[in-house]
Structures are given as C-alpha cells and as structure tokens.
Amino acid sequence: MSNNIPQLATLWAAFAAIPSVFLSRASRSPGSHAAVVAIPRRTVGWALRHGLINGQARQGGVDIMFIGESIVRWWTRDGHRVWERYYGHRRGLFAGISEDRTQHVLWRIRHGNLRGIQPKLVVVQCGTNNHAENSAQEIAEGVNAVVDEVLARVGGATVVLMAIFPRGRTPGPARDTLDAANALLAERSDEDRIRYLDINDRFLNASGLISEDLMPDGIHLSEAGYALWAEALEPLAAQVLGNAFAPGA
Template identity: 45%
Template sequence: MKSFRLALHLPLVAAFIVTVPARAEDGAAVAELHEAIKPTPRDGRWGERHKQINARIAKGNVDLVFIGDSITQGWEGKGRAVWQEFYGERNAANLGIGGDRTQHVLWRLENGNIDGVSPKLAVVMIGTNNSSRNPAEQTIEGVEAIVASLRERLPKTKILLMAVFPRGPNAEDPKRLENDKVNRAIAKHDDGEMVRFLDIKDAFLEKDGTLTREIMPDLLHLSEDGYRRWAEAIEPSLKRLMQE
C-alpha cells in the first residue's frame, strides 16, 4: 500500500488536501474514499428537512449560518428562546439536521444549502455522530473537507470552527476521547483570519470533567441552559468575526 494526496474537488483550497490510501489497479492508482469524506444523502424525513433548509436559503438575507447535526438543529427546539434572543435580529439560518455525519453535511453543501448566499459567518460543529462509525482520523478528514468546501464555495465567509462538544459522563468516555482527538487535529486549521477554531468545553463541564444532566439531559444533547451557555461562550467571537 502507498498513499497519495487527493484534493476533494477543492482546487482553490490546497491547505485542506486530504490524504487517502490508494492501490494499483490496471496500472493506475485508485483512491479509496472512506465514507466520512464521501458526500452522501440520507432518506426519510432527512430529505424534507434538507428541502426546508434550501427554501430558507433561497429567500436570501443570510448573514449567519449554523451548520451541524441534531445539536445544531436543537436551536429550533430547546434552544428556540435563546436563538431568538441572540440571533433573531442577525439574519441567521439553522442548517442543522439530526443524525448527520460529516459525509451528509458535505452532500448538503453541494446540493443547495449554501447556494446563492454569502454569509458573514458560518458556525460549524460536526463530527460527534461519526464517533460511532469512524476512527478519529476519518472524522478529522471529514471535518477538514467541510471547511474546505465552505472556503471554496463561500470565499468571503468567515468560519467559526467549533470543537466537537464533550459527551458522556466523564473524561474517560470512549466517544469523548475520540472527539478529543478530532479537536486536537482540527484546531490546527485556525489561520487567524478566515477560519477560527473555538473550544468551549469549559462552558459545559464541571471542574472534574463531568457533564451534568442539567446541561445535557442525555449526556449528548443540550438543555435550554446548555444552549444559553453555547451562545454566551461564542458571542465575543461572533461580534468580532461579523464585525459588529
């Protein structure tokens, strides 16, 4: 086996080239794209949610987008009041879909979720659902591909790349440990200008590293208080990046 560097249809963003394994077939090297970096749609209610997002984006007037999974979609549930308080007057759009992994977000970015808009800022928090299916190394590449896609498609949009939120009861939780590996790697893509990395785990965790059910009732998804902590923790960064 050997490896080669493959830019994922992202010629304008060389910094996010992803390394994937390759093999020789009929004298040629063929990339083995793992699922975390292969844009993939889902079925069922996911499709309806995707259409709803596209309909919102088609209306335009979008200065701020949140991109992610059920934790992001939850701004429309337990986080609704906090969203209205912090983002109701900021022309914000919620691009979260429950259950999404990196490959699903990649597909959505290619199929309407950001067409025709140029937000000031995109807040990205994705990857925790990959921890059940992919090793950290693949999740890292999936997150990198999302950032690269955004940089190519929305060159004027700044990105606030969030560390994957802590999960599980304590610091020894296996999935939290996987997410920690992801966070250490994606933090390196903070370029000080267009992509900024932010880890707000301290807003959620107790001093001993445990999570309480008051913040995350199922030790994964946020309560209303959890959404308030999220909003308050990123507010200084939002104001700065949106030049408010």
C-alpha cells in the same frame, strides 16, 4: 410548504434511485473513507428537511449560519429563546439535521444549503455522529472537508470551527475519540478565515462529568447549554456582524 412538494418529491425520487453500490463506494475506494465521501441519507424525513433548508437559503439575506447535526437542529427546540435573543435580529439560518455525519453535511452543502447566500459568519459543529464508525483522524478529515467546502462556496465568510462537543455523561471511548479529533482540528486555528473555538471544558465539572444542567442526555444541549454557546460566540459574532445581541430581550 405546498409549493415545495413537487421539488421535494423529485428530490426524494433522485435519492431513491441512487444505487446502493454507489452509496457504499467509500469503503471500496483506495485512500478514501466514509467521513469524506459526500452522500445523502435515503429517508423521506431527511429529504424533506434538506429541501426546507434549501428553501430558506433561497430566500437570501443570511448573515450568520450554523451548520451541522442535531445540536444545530435543536436551536429550534431547546435553544429557541436563546436564538431569538442572540440571532433573531441578525438574519440567521440553522442548517442542522439530526443524526447527520460529516459525509451527509458535506453532501448538503454541495446540494443547496449555501446556494445563493453569502453569510458573513458560518459556525460548523459536526462530527459527533461519526464516533462509532471512524477514527479520530478520519473524523477530523471529515470535519475539515466540510469547512473547506464552506470556504470554497462563501468567499468572504469567517468560519467558526467548533471543537466537537463532549459526548457521554462520563469519560469513555467515544469522548476519547472526539477529543483526539479535536486536537487535530485545533491545528487549523491559525488559518486565515478560520476561528477554532473550544468551549468543551465549560460543559464539564472537575471530574470530567458532563453537567446535566447543560447537557441533560450527555449529548444535546439544554437552554442553558445553548446560552453558554451563544455567549462564547458573541465576541466574534459582534466583531464580524458589526452588531450586538439585544440584551434583556
């Protein structure tokens, strides 16, 4: 990590120098909106995490990559045992930063998260943090911009476009917005190199309430939630990667 400190200091200095007027240009650009305009977040922690992901990518040898926000980030915490079982032997990389919105993920992809690697499978899970500031249409456009950027940078990859996971213990406006965005994202399910995967019903009971066993806070996954996700991905992962997870590991 010490070898990266000068680079990260330079990166942070560059972020700090970006004029606020530029960072807010999405609101002033006709025909545009914030969810599709790539910008960084101007915090030290975010810059450090972005630099760490770039450093891991530079090491190469990545076959499967997850990219998104905190739900991806916490593969390292609540999902770490599931990760080791399913992806530890598969040269995986998780590129998640908590609280990122689509515009931040888009910026990260354009600034190193995919540089120098050619993963066979890229799993995209983002958009939930846009729910308060963007419409369903805008959220879908933001997620689609992320997917398109991945496809442009990783020539032979298959992209798993995940339906944005349900948000909130009970049905409500946030869930409705994300459900509407998912309906738009599902329209890409027949595109070449894209596999749309919606497992949201598995997180809900018959009344539409989120299972606390799978999402204790109504947003983030428990270990059981990560296991459910990995199990749903496994048929496609085995097909694309050409190997299976280690049963009983």
